[in-house]
Amino acid sequence: MTPDRFISGPPEGCRPDWTIDQDWASYTADEHRVWVTLYERQAALLPGRACEPFLKGLEALDLHGEGIPDFHEMNRKLNALTGWTVVAVPGLVPDEVFFEHLANRRFPAGRFIRRPDQLDYLEEPDIFHDVFGHVPMLTDPTFADYMKAYGEGGLRATRLGRLHNLARLYWYTVEFGLMETPEGLRIYGAGIVSSRGESEFSLMDPSPNRLGFDLVRVMRTPYRIDDFQQVYFVLPSLQRLLDDTLQDFGPIYDLLGRLPDIAIDAITPDDRVFTRGTQAHAV
Numbered sequence: 001m002t003p004d005r006f007i008s009g010p011p012e013g014c015r016p017d018w019t020i021d022q023d024w025a026s027y028t029a030d031e032h033r034v035w036v037t038l039y040e041r042q043a044a045l046l047p048g049r050a051c052e053p054f055l056k057g058l059e060a061l062d063l064h065g066e067g068i069p070d071f072h073e074m075n076r077k078l079n080a081l082t083g084w085t086v087v088a089v090p091g092l093v094p095d096e097v098f099f100e101h102l103a104n105r106r107f108p109a110g111r112f113i114r115r116p117d118q119l120d121y122l123e124e125p126d127i128f129h130d131v132f133g134h135v136p137m138l139t140d141p142t143f144a145d146y147m148k149a150y151g152e153g154g155l156r157a158t159r160l161g162r163l164h165n166l167a168r169l170y171w172y173t174v175e176f177g178l179m180e181t182p183e184g185l186r187i188y189g190a191g192i193v194s195s196r197g198e199s200e201f202s203l204m205d206p207s208p209n210r211l212g213f214d215l216v217r218v219m220r221t222p223y224r225i226d227d228f229q230q231v232y233f234v235l236p237s238l239q240r241l242l243d244d245t246l247q248d249f250g251p252i253y254d255l256l257g258r259l260p261d262i263a264i265d266a267i268t269p270d271d272r273v274f275t276r277g278t279q280a281h282a283v
């Protein structure tokens, strides 16, 4: 479903592919300060909580706390590592535009940053979520290939009427994924690493279920956009994510057409249970 405002194409001042210039020089000192505040909070929280590829990516891109990153500089490093480029957009873009960018190894990121009174919650993704949250993982070659394949898969799912299923995969991996490591569970989802509250909640809180990743299971599970998640899915490795998703989804979409959704707080007999949550936060 395409809201009316998208039918006529990109807003004034955008290129046909919805990109704009980041115009880094025009950020104010206050805006840079918001980045630094958010950066310092998360940088203190994430060692021992975020997965190695994320922390390594943060280092490799030099996304240190000095202010909002300049895409030109960041892209030089990112592009050399995995062929990805970050492009600036005014805000959320239509699904097909988003997928088309991903399929070409371009990650669309909002250029605006939240206000100082919105540090903990904001409805639309801003540059801190999009860049601090998403871009470090794009330095990992396996994850980088997954995101490109996801873009191609998104275009196909749209044609097949299965985007609602595929969107759940994005949500429970790219945005809210956890990973199992010898040292314990670690975060790789961008929605978690860019949120102070959920960086803690996703790993430590007794409320949510934490279940083993299963491709079809995930695509049968609805998600919430208004609060911390009620269920997190745990990957054994990024390679497993890429391997599972490189298969042809045609038969999987047929299957999904026949299977009902699974309630957001349910645990099924086939689930590998890391944590059986109390769901106390959700009620």
Ligand code: PHE
Pocket (backbone or CB within 6 Å): 146, 149, 150, 151, 152, 153, 154, 156, 157, 169, 245, 246, 247, 248, 249, 250
């Ligand atoms: N392999 C999927 C298909 O055939 C595409 C896809 C790749 C989807 C990666 C998600 C992630 O449609």
Ligand code: FE
Pocket (backbone or CB within 6 Å): 125, 129, 130, 133, 134, 175, 190, 191
């Ligand atoms: Fe995001």
